[in-house]
């Protein structure tokens with residue numbers, strides 16, 4: 001049974017033929033669309049390495065069936081920078097040493113982008129730690145990650161204010 | 166994962182019809198179903214994707230002033246709906262204490278009610294498990310069972326229902342609306358899940374093909390909104406299932422409790438309404454001694470199913486703390502660490 005779905009990945013509309021409905025969004029991205037920035041850690045919803053945005057919301061792509069994404073807009077780590085200009089969350093992860101080996105980082109950054117857009121952090125580190133608890137880091141870079149998210153939240157709300165003025 | 170057919174019905178009628186066929190499973194957020202399929206714990210032949218069905222994603226006011234929550238409303242959207250969270254703050258707190266931000270964005274109301282137990286032998290297909298394979302035995306009885314049930318269990322199965330969301334829902338008299346092949350019906354959430362008895366594989370009253378379409382909360386339950394809490398003891402601060410959890414609500418008039426609500430999570434095969442504890446509180450002053458008596462009554466029938474006698478004591482203490490916090494008033498905004506019994510607050514100063 002071949003199934004065809006229409007979705008947008010990093011701004012580009014695509015028709016994807018799925019020869020097998022078992023394909024998850026994570027495997028679709030990595031194995032078929034060759035977007036290997038999104039990482040597979042546990043493949044069972046427990047680590048957050050596979051986090052992407054679907055219709056603007058952060059989700060675990062390993063527990064999302066690609067076939068169910070008809071009409072969806074997917075954003076992955078490959079789609080967040082504007083050319084050579086890093087996304088503010090990417091820049092903040094570098095400035096704050098928000099990683100060591102880097103394996104969890106694409107998932108952390110996508111999760112942070114989703115979390116900041118949810119709009120309830122108010123610069124509170126406790127809320128950042130709680131909001132990022134679905135992203136594990138085996139290198140234990142948590143202190144840097146928390147600082148990076150706080151800094152990015154501040155920069156992004158500053159930019160939003162300037163844009164509004 | 167075993168191969169399966171994928172169907173995407175356009176209407177509830179089509180979904181119910183496809184769901185009635187042998188080997189079908191409904192797919193909502195997929196956060197439990199796909200996990201179980203990857204582990205070979207469940208092997209549906211047909212996935213009926215209900216996520217594109219119309220009209221199941223709204224949070225509406227009912228004519229009596231209550232709330233009707235569509236089965237496809239995402240856990241995060243319900244918790245973050247300001248109107249809803251104002252009326253049912255303990256439900257919002259329970260939702261926010263569950264899983265992770267990513268999972269709450271995907272998980273649905275219907276899927277949360279029907280999530281399966283986290284008993285490790287259920288997940289391990291090499292183990293004997295009456296729930297997964299009726300009649301095969303229960304490796305949990307002689308195994309690692311410290312997290313399992315102290316109420317409502319049977320010799321066949323000692324697993325717990327792991328949902329946070331269901332605990333305040335059952336405390337505040339939620340009703341489940343169901344669409345089936347021949348009719349629509351509704352049932353109190355308290356009656357929705359079944360105790361294991363001889364048939365632990367039958368976990369709810371749903372018949373083949375029946376689809377949850379909504380969960381309703383009555384207007385009367387909103388009266389508890391000023392004094393309610395959900396507290397959850399976990400093995401780590403966040404992103405962990407409950408060891409024991411409690412939802413407590415009070416209506417206090419002129420210094421006396423007129424009505425109380427109490428339910429427990431992760432102690433039984435279903436979200437556990439503790440009416441015996443509630444009844445003792447009517448007419449009492451909202452004080453520790455009364456809460457301790459209620460906690461005693463709530464756990465009167467409890468017995469360990471293994472290395473878990475500690476859960477009975479823990480549940481008693483958590484009930485007392487949940488009622489004390491409820492009596493102190495619902496916090497607004499909700500704490501940064503939802504449902505944490507250790508969050509900063511006067512009565513937790515000693516921990």
Ligand SMILES: Cc1cc2nc3c(=O)[nH]c(=O)nc-3n(C[C@H](O)[C@H](O)[C@H](O)COP(=O)(O)OP(=O)(O)OC[C@H]3O[C@@H](n4cnc5c(N)ncnc54)[C@H](O)[C@@H]3O)c2cc1C
Pocket residue numbers: 044045046190191192193194195196197198199200215236262263264265268271272273274275276277278279280327328329330375376377378404405406407
């Ligand atoms: C790592 C991890 C941590 C978690 N931690 C917590 C936690 O701390 N607390 C907690 O409460 N939960 C926790 N969960 C569980 C999570 O809440 C559930 O997986 C989720 O609520 C299920 O919803 P879903 O929409 O994804 O359901 P699905 O996985 O799509 O479905 C679950 C079941 O419900 C059935 N179903 C779904 N919708 C309907 C419907 N409308 N009518 C009839 N049947 C239906 C499906 O057929 C399936 O059997 C955790 C999950 C993971 C993976």
Ligand code: SF4
Pocket residue numbers: 282284285286287293294295296297302303304305306321322323324365
């Ligand atoms: S407790 Fe229940 S779910 Fe766990 S192994 Fe025994 S029968 Fe299976």
Ligand code: FES
Pocket residue numbers: 039040041042043044045046047048049050051060061062063
């Ligand atoms: S790979 Fe998806 S959560 Fe771990």
Ligand code: FES
Pocket residue numbers: 098099100101102103104105136137138139140141
């Ligand atoms: S940086 Fe290595 S796992 Fe997070």
